[in-house]
């Protein structure tokens with residue numbers, strides 16, 4: 684049976700002046716799976732992420748989401764087609780409580796779908812609480828976001844991204860700057876989310892994603908080095924060379 688592809692890139696290329704940060708990358712992402720994009724420093728991961736999430740337009744090539752070419756869609760149209768992302772930099776309202784942050788995100792979704800959405804808004808609080816529960820910070824619902832620990836803020840950000848009920852969630856280094864304990868909690872959350880959603884994760888540390896990913900895409904010097912299951916990647920000599928630093 685053919686794989687169900689939710690997202691694919693076709694010969695995706697991004698140049699900055701004369702420098703090619705991403706070169707001719709064609710990759711397919713399967714619906715319902717967790718795919719991680721890894722690679723050493725400067726491999727082009729952030730560039731790839733920004734192209735997938737609509738922050739950058741490609742110099743050439745395309746990004747096709749659910750059969751639609753989204754390469755040149757403006758950023759704010761992205762949520763409408765069903766892609767949400769969780770940034771490396773937090774994007775919560777610091778003075779709002781955790782619950783208010785998620786409510787506002789839900790409200791934005793309702794407003795988008797339904798101009799007369801006021802009545803619908805009444806049902807938002809239970810949904811906001813459910814999302815906080817899902818990401819593991821329900822006990823902090825009434826605390827202002829700025830008082831949450833770093834890991835909890837990242838979890839809140841994910842709840843905000845999920846408020847749009849995306850078909851695909853893109854995450855950029857979700858454990859960046861976290862303590863070992865926060866990292867474990869976040870990885871467990873990602874595994875939970877992966878059981879019912881399509882996730883694409885960008886991660887610098889290969890070890891981090893090996894155990895939880897269905898598929899791994901490896902970039903190196905802006906090119907696709909390898910793609911496959913974690914077992915394929917672990918056994919790939921070129922990947923080992925790159926990660927051991929023997930170029």
Ligand SMILES: Nc1ncnc2c1ncn2[C@@H]1O[C@H](COP(=O)(O)OP(=O)(O)OP(=O)(O)O)[C@@H](O)[C@H]1O
Pocket residue numbers: 699702703704722723724725726727728729730731887
């Ligand atoms: N806006 C830009 N202008 C010029 N060069 C850029 C720009 N953004 C990225 N680059 C270059 O493109 C290359 C790939 O960068 P990118 O940030 O995508 O890599 P990365 O894999 O995310 O690296 P890291 O793990 O260090 O964040 C790097 O050599 C970088 O210097």
